[in-house]
Amino acid sequence: MRILGVDTATPRASVALVEDGALLGEEVYGGTEDAAHGAASQPRKNHAEIILPLIHSVLANAHMTVADLSGIAVSIGPGSFTGLRMGLATVKGIAYGWQLPAVGISTLLATAALALGFEETICALLDARKSEVYLGFFRRDRKTIKAVSDEAVTSISSAVDLMRKYTSNGSSLLAIGGGAKVYEKFFIDSLGASVKLAPSENHPTVASRVALLAQERIGVGLVDDLGALAPVYLRRAEAENKNLIPSH
Secondary structure: OEEEEEEOOOOOEEEEEEEOOEEEEEEEEOOOEOOOOOOEOOOOOOHHHHHHHHHHHHHHHOOOOHHHOOEEEEEOOOOOHHHHHHHHHHHHHHHHHHOOOEEEEOHHHHHHOOOOOOOOEEEEEEEEEOOEEEEEEEEEEOOEEEEOOOOEEEEHHHHHHHHHHOOOOOOOEEEEOHHHHHOHHHHHHHHHHHEEEOOOOOOOOHHHHHHHHHHHHHHOOOOOOOOOOOOOOOOHHHOOHHHHOOOO
16 A cells, blocks of 8 residues: 655655555655744745645655555644645645545644654644644554644643643653754753653654554545545634643
């Protein structure tokens, strides 16, 4: 099964191709997020200008075409509003045109899936600007990664309060994603050794996790209705902070 994954929700837009759990290739556009704003360090083009070339490059390097795909997947948010719309529109166009099954994957879930070999709680964070972050909490169950909270957009101070609840019993928490990098000093100063910050380098792309997570779903027939598939922007009213508190 060959799945193409696309991520345009994060500053580093990426495309990846997987086959039966193995990464065949990936392409990324955008530099390292800067510490102040989470923006790419190099001048950026609009995602609409670069996503199709990335797709073409990944497929060409694998000596394949869209006709060789078993399915296609896209990160559906939260993240850049414009990026989400561009990515979803591109994926829908390919899926409709080639009659491919399509799957939308949470950007936070795909970000958390980048954390390999960590058995305690993972907090995926994306920069939402204005001193806010998108965040969700996840844990691994053997090879599967599962959400243990609702996803939300919240202030940095509220994010720390929520993270502290997951470390109150002496457990460690791994913070990962662009939001973790942008506010790294604040999290360390507030939570100390109870929080670990995942290194931003040497990670596979978000698109690769999107593709692998989608492969699991497509393999058991859990595909999305293309007409109903929509971006998840996240607003505070959609995920109250009380639902992020772990049960004991």
